[in-house]
Amino acid sequence: MDWAGLWNDIVTYFETNVWNIVFFFVILILGIIIIKIILTVLRKVLSKTRMERIAQQFICTAIKFCLWLVLILLLLSQIGIQISGILTAISALILAVGMALESNMANLANGIVIVSNHMFKKGDYIIVDGVEGNITDINFLFTTLMTTDNKKITLPNSTIVNSSVTNLGANAKRRVDFTFQVAYESDVELVKKIVIDVMKSDGRVYLDPEPFCRLKTMNASSLDFAANCWCDNEDYWDVYYYVMEWVYNEFKRNKISVPYNQLEVRERKDNVKVPVVGKKLPERVEKVRAPKKDKDVFNLIKNGLTKHDKKKKKDKKKDKKKDEVVNEIIATENETVKVASVEEKETEKIEENVETKKDKRKKK
Secondary structure: OOHHHHHHHHHHHHHHOHHHHHHHHHHHHHHHHHHHHHHHHHHHHHHOOOOOHHHHHHHHHHHHHHHHHHHHHHHHHHOOOOOHHHHHHHHHHHHHHHHHOHHHHHHHHHHHHHHHHOOOOOOOEEEEOOEEEEEEEEOOOEEEEEOOOOOEEEEEHHHHHOOOEEEOOOOOEEEEEEEEEEOOOOOHHHHHHHHHHHHHHOOOEOOOOOOEEEEEEEOOOOEEEEEEEEEEHHHHHHHHHHHHHHHHHHHHHOOOOOOOOOOOOOOOOOOOOOOOOOOOOOOOOOOOOOOOOOOOHHHHHHHHHHHHHHHHHHHHHHHHHHHHHHHHHHHHHHHHHHHHHHHHHHHHHHHHHHHHHHHHHHHO
């Protein structure tokens, strides 16, 4: 590698572009100072507004990114690099990222809507899309809820914006509703007095507006009373359980019965005679049917297969009989061979004995 030539190129570049290099550093220093000034002023302005802190941070981050991008493009153009191709590449990249993160972009936009419109705040108890709980965190993509049984639920912001949201923690006061059922023989005024006295006995219940109780519905087996009272939002469940338990105790103390379904069982002692219609069951008489030709292709194929199977079974039986006959013949032949061999052995023994006797006589 020619180090001398490389050094000469560097020297000539600095000699010919000395003012471009000076302007490069001037733009860099001024750009950093201007960006810091703009962000400082923007943070002070946003801090004086009612905008949520997370929204302020998001706006500052977005503006900071845009300012740094502009500064980098100015510096590249100052040193002689064509930025038209870079801008085209950046726009294509932004388009590709936007298409890939379409759902996240929707959640981001909806998160900005939630935070900017102050739909609810951290700590509110909401019901949305069949899920309810206290809000523990809100960001630009998701909202986190904590249920009463300590379950953490994360909902996309698009789901919250596109659904009906019930915010139970939006106001400081909340109404507690009750429905009490009593028997028809109960005293209506006494029931109303008991319910109102129980609600007034709890110091967490507001006396203005006053607790309410009136007869609402006359059902088939009960009188239904509608009652309500007001309390602080955080005391809702404590007041609800207090009123329910004490109303039940006061109903028992004043002998006011609460209706419920009952099952009555009686023993039947009379003799029931069931009338009999007609005589005994007639005997079966088979219907005479004319033989029908089977035109169904599937049935014909099935019948043909069954006939073929029957022929196969018959052939197998015949083959078995032939095999049995052959086996019997072979067995009889084996027995005759055995008998013949035994007879030959006996004849040989007799001949040997005769020869031995002849030899003995000759010796004598």
